[in-house]
Amino acid sequence: MALHFDRSEFDSRRDRLVIEMADRKLDAMLLFAQESMYWLTGYDTFGYCFFQCLVVKADGSMVLLTRSADLRQARHTSTIENIVLWTDRHDANPAVDLRNLLNDLDLLGARIGVEYDTHGLTGRNTRLLDEQLQTFGKIEDASNLVSRLRLFKSEAEIDKARRAAKLGDAALDAALPLIKQGGDEAKILAAMQGAVFAGGGDYPANEFIIGSGEDALLCRYKAGRRKLNKNDQITLEWAGVYHHYHAAMMQTVLTGKVSKRHQELFEAARDALGAVQKVMVSGNTFGDVFDAHARVMEAHGLTKHRLNACGYSLGARFSPSWMDPQMFYAGNEEPIAPGMTLFAHMIIMDSDSGSAMCLGRTYLTTEGEPEALSRYGLDLITR
Numbered sequence: 001m002a003l004h005f006d007r008s009e010f011d012s013r014r015d016r017l018v019i020e021m022a023d024r025k026l027d028a029m030l031l032f033a034q035e036s037m038y039w040l041t042g043y044d045t046f047g048y049c050f051f052q053c054l055v056v057k058a059d060g061s062m063v064l065l066t067r068s069a070d071l072r073q074a075r076h077t078s079t080i081e082n083i084v085l086w087t088d089r090h091d092a093n094p095a096v097d098l099r100n101l102l103n104d105l106d107l108l109g110a111r112i113g114v115e116y117d118t119h120g121l122t123g124r125n126t127r128l129l130d131e132q133l134q135t136f137g138k139i140e141d142a143s144n145l146v147s148r149l150r151l152f153k154s155e156a157e158i159d160k161a162r163r164a165a166k167l168g169d170a171a172l173d174a175a176l177p178l179i180k181q182g183g184d185e186a187k188i189l190a191a192m193q194g195a196v197f198a199g200g201g202d203y204p205a206n207e208f209i210i211g212s213g214e215d216a217l218l219c220r221y222k223a224g225r226r227k228l229n230k231n232d233q234i235t236l237e238w239a240g241v242y243h244h245y246h247a248a249m250m251q252t253v254l255t256g257k258v259s260k261r262h263q264e265l266f267e268a269a270r271d272a273l274g275a276v277q278k279v280m281v282s283g284n285t286f287g288d289v290f291d292a293h294a295r296v297m298e299a300h301g302l303t304k305h306r307l308n309a310c311g312y313s314l315g316a317r318f319s320p321s322w323m324d325p326q327m328f329y330a331g332n333e334e335p336i337a338p339g340m341t342l343f344a345h346m347i348i349m350d351s352d353s354g355s356a357m358c359l360g361r362t363y364l365t366t367e368g369e370p371e372a373l374s375r376y377g378l379d380l381i382t383r
Contacts, residue, residue, distance in 0.1 A: 001042075001075075001076060001077065001078075001079075002042075002044075002076055002077050003042045003077070003078075003079070004042060004044075004160075004243045005042065005156055006156070007079065009154060009156050010040065010041060010042060010079050012154070013039060013040055013149070014040060014056075014060050015060070016149055017029070017040065017056065017060075017145075017146065017149060018058065018059070018060045020145055020149065021056075021058055021113070021145075022058065024113065024142065024145070025111055026058065026111055026112065026113045026140075026142065027057065027058050027107060027110035027111050027112060027137075028055060028056060028057050028058065028102070028105070028107050028110055028111075028112045028113070029055070029056040029112070029113045029114075029115070029142060029145065029146075030053050030054075030055060030098075030112060030113070030114045030115060031053065031054040031055075031056060031115050031146065032048070032052070032053055032054075032114075032115045032116075032118050032120040032121040033048075033115050033118035033119075033120050033146065033147070034046075034048040034118075034120050034318040035118075035146075035147070035150065035315070035316060035317055035318060036054070036115060036118075036146040036147070036150075037054045037064075037078075038244060038316055038318070039146065039149075039150050039315075039316060040054070040056070040062075040146070041054070041062065041078040041079045041080050042077055042078045042079055043064070043073075043074055043077055043078035043080060044073070044077040044078070044244070045070050045073045045074070045077070046318065046319065047066060047067065047069060047070040047073065048119070048120035048318065049120075050066075050067055051065075051067075051086070051094040051095070051125050051128075052064070052065060052066040052067065052070065052120070053065045053066075053098055054080070055098075055101065055102065055105065057105065057107075061082075062080055062082065063080075063082040063083070063084060063101060063105065064078075064080045064082070064083045064084070065084050065085075065086060065094070065097060065098055065101055066083065066084075066085065066086070067085065067086065067088060068085050068087075068088070071083060071085060084097070084101055086098075093128055094125075094128075095125070095128035095129045095131065095132040096132060098129070098132065099132040099133070099136060102136065107136075107137065108136060108137060109136075109137050109138075110137045110138070111137065111138040111140070112133070112136075112137050112138065112139050112140070113140055113141075113142025113145060114129070114133075114139055114140070114141060114142060114143075115142060115143050115145075115146065116141050116143050117141075117143035117144070117325070118143070119319075119320055119321075144325065147324065147325050147326075148326075150315050150316070150324070151313055151315075151324070151326055151334075151340060152337065152339050152340065153315065153339045153340065153341055153364075154339075157245065157315070157316075158339070158341070158364060160242050160243050160245035160316075161242075161245050161246075161247055161314070161315075161341045161362070161364065161373060162247075162373060163200075163201075163240075163242040163243075163245075164201070164239070164240040164241055164242040164245045164246055164247035165240055165247035165362060165373035165374055166199070166240065167195070167196045167199045167200075167201040167240030167241065167242060167247075168196075168238065168239055168240030168247045168248070168249050168362075168374060169240070169249075169374055169375055169376060170195040170196070170198075170199050170240070171191075171192040171193070171195045171196055171238050171240060171249075172192070172236075172238075172249065172251070172376060173195065174191040174192055174194065174195040175188050175191055175192050175236065176253070176381070176383065178191055179228065179234060179253050179255060179383045180228065180255060180383050181228060181229060181230045181232075181255060181256070182227055182228065183227060183228040183255075184225065184227050184228075185210055185211075185212060185225040185226055185227070185228075185234070186225040188210065188234075188236075189208060189210050189225075192208060192236070192238055193208060196240055196241060199240075200242070201240060201241045201242050202241040202242065202243065202244060203241065204238070204239045204241050204246065204322055205241075205244070205246065205317040205318050205319050205320070205321055205322035206221070206319065206320055206321050206322055207221035208221065208236070208237065208238040208239075209221050209235065209236065209237035209238070209250075210234070210235075210236055211234070211235050212226055212228055212232055212233060212234035212235075213226060213228075213229070213232060213233070214354065215235075216233040216234055216235040216252060216356040217235075217349045217350075217351060217354070217356045218235070219235075219237065219307075219347055219349070219358075228255055229255070229256075230255065230256045231254075231255060231256035231257050231259075232254070232255045232256065233252055233253070233254055233255075233262070233355070233356055234252065234253050234255075235250075235251075235252045235356050235358050236249075236250065236251055236252075236253065237249070237250040237345070237358070237360065238250075239314075239322055241322075243316070244316040244317065244318065245314075245315060245316050245341075246314045246315070246316075246317060246322045246362075247314065247341070247343075247362040247373050247374070248314060248322065248343040248345075248360065248362055249360055249361060249362065249374055249376070250345045250347070250358045250359060250360030250361075251358065251359060251360070251376075251381060252266075252356050252357045252358045252359070253381045253382070253383060254380070254381070254382045254383070255382070255383045256382075258380070258382055259355065261350065261353050261355045262355055262357060263380075264300070265302070265348045265350060265355055265356075265357035266357050266359070266380045267300070268296065268297060268300035268302055268346075268348060268357075269346040269348055269357050269358065269359040270346075270359060270378050270380075271296050271300070272292075272293045272296035272297060272310075272346045273293075273344060273346050273359055273360075273361070273378055274378070275292040275293065275295070275296050276289050276292050276293050276310065276311075276328075276344045276346075277344075277363070277369070277370055277372075278292070278369075279291075279292045280336055280342065280344070280363060280365060280370045281336060281365070281368065281369065281370065282335070282336055282337055282338060282365070282367070283335075283336070284335075284336050285332060285333050285334060285335055285336060286326060286327065286328050286329070286332035286333075286334040286335075286336065287328075287329070287330060287331050287332040287333060287334075288336075289310070289311070289328045289336070289344065290309065290310055290328040290329050290330055290332065291330065293306070293310040293328070293344075293346065294306070294310075294330070297348075302348055302350075305348050305349055305350045305351075306346075306347065306348060307347050307349075308329060308330070309327050309328055309329040310328045310329075310344060310345060310346065310347070311327070311328040311342060311343050311344035311345050311360070312324055312325075312326060312327040312328065312342070312343060313325070313326040313327075313340060313341065313342055313343075314341045314342065314343050314362060315341060328342075328344065336365055337365065338365050338366050338367050339364075339365065340364070340365040341362060341363070341364055341365075341373070342362065342363050342365060342370070343360060343361070343362045343363075344360060344361065344363065345358065345359070345360030346358065346359045346360065347360075359378060361373070361374050361376075361378075362374065
């Protein structure tokens with residue numbers, strides 16, 4: 001088997017899940033998020049683009065319902081022993097197969113939690129699922145159960161995050177020599193992703209973001225490449241990825257002369273990230289982190305140029321996003337606790353002047369101050 005953790009690690013995770021299920025009085029969980037399946041069993045696939053479900057009973061026993069294409073994938077990468085296949089055919093309804101499986105597991109009339117909030121369960125499949133479950137038992141949305149368990153990292157997971165952070169640094173190392181007048185975004189992107197692969201890393205759960213000139217004000221990937229001018233700006237958001245664990249970074253790099261506006265924006269981003277670090281400690285909340293960022297932006301007169309969130313939890317994630325659900329936004333009462341890997345990004349997009357300035361790092365929360373996982377400091381980078 002190609003397991004990335006010891007079996008004892010998976011046993012511990014299963015036990016944590018069983019305790020949570022007992023607290024919620026759940027007889028079973030229907031897991032559709034690939035992150036949940038990977039965290040719980042090691043199952044590693046992109047087959048979640050089709051219907052598949054991991055059924056977990058209150059006693060910790062599990063059955064995977066999936067397609068034939070993922071049978072060997074599950075056997076090779078996971079601890080799952082019981083695998084049931086639904087058959088590809090015209091007008092197939094795998095939700096019926098799932099209902100039959102639940103009957104076989106003696107779960108008729110049981111209290112069942114469903115992981116609805118995931119890209120692994122499409123709208124159409126949700127309708128098929130609900131049609132089959134509407135008279136089956138007591139069904140409730142338990143989307144946040146496993147995602148919150150994943151928020152707290154074990155020592156083994158923290159080791160993966162540290163490996164990912166080293167790969168993230170290597171990606172920036174590879175990019176910087178190419179960021180100059182005439183530098184090609186295509187070569188910069190290739191060098192960054194190549195550095196992650198060369199270091200033994202993985203594809204990220206979403207595309208690296210790269211944009212220069214006007215595109216430096218975008219915080220999403222878009223197709224198309226350009227070459228840098230003498231006085232230019234390029235915004236990069238990327239992640240080192242190791243065994244699907246992400247350590248994200250974000251940086252706007254300038255070429256040529258630094259404008260007054262860029263300097264002002266950088267100082268605001270640096271100050272805001274510094275303020276965020278101070279409150280990213282036990283006793284505070286995710287909302288407190290956002291508020292610290294917002295206060296600095298307001299003090300610099302940049303409220304209209306900031307975003308309404310300034311980061312999120314990171315971990316093992318699959319496409320289409322490396323973001324975990326827990327985010328830094330106003331009013332989020334999720335407590336900060338030791339053992340979290342959190343990405344804080346200060347994104348300033350001044351459309352009035354056409355200037356961008358972004359600065360982001362991944363941190364490990366501890367009993368005291370958070371630990372920055374990158375060896376790069378919070379300096380303005382110019383080329």
